[in-house]
Amino acid sequence: MALHEIRFPDNISRGARGGPERRTQIVELASGDEERNASWANSRRRYDAAYGVRRADDLATVVAFFEARNGRLYGFRWKDWGDYKSCLPSGTPAATDQVIGTGDGISTAFQLVKTYASGAQTWARTITKPVAGTVKVALDGVGKASGWSVDTTTGLVTFTAAPASGVAITAGFEFDVPVRFDTDRLDVTHDIERLGSITSIPLIEVRR
Secondary structure (H helix, E strand, C coil), X not given: CCEEEEECCHHHHCCCEEEEECCEEEEECCCCCXXXXXXXXXXXXXXXXXXXXXXXHHHHHHHHHHHHCCCCCCEEEECCCCCCECCCCCCCCCCCCEEEEECCCCXXXXXXXXXXXXXXXXXXXXXXXXCCCCCEEEECCEEECCCEEEECCCCEEEECCCCCCCCEEEEECEECEEEEECCCCCCEECCCXXXXXXXXXXXXXXXX
């Protein structure tokens, strides 16, 4: 699906609400026990950008952005201020943050991922929209300034020479979330006191 490689205005997204959602089927038995099944293997993020609109100029910016994307037709980049780094939000991305693969002496391309861990459980999230100029790569813990490139539209890291067998490939980065508007209509209220407001600007993550 078509996606414009442009980021929603940071000053508005910073005040937005939202986060991950999952889809789980729950069947309650006559005994009161439950059977649960995950309908989705991966989570999907939803946001509401209306909470970041503070001025009439912000509203005008959102309307222009909405029109340029043709409503729900074209996706775009979104900065999730609560989760946009390969490390903790308070940290600085380092080349050893995330394991993205192990060398086999043949493969040259590796997908950026971010792993979420709690106890013994983990979930790996595919990162397709790294921010240009933020990606760092290391082989067996040693940072590499050259010998590789990254596609910022897919999150694929490609080496000029295949890493040797058994070599740990790690990366650090900032990233955006590919999203689209989840409405074809913006309900704008025009009033004198606040110079305009909007009830909701729903966004949903684009998964491929």
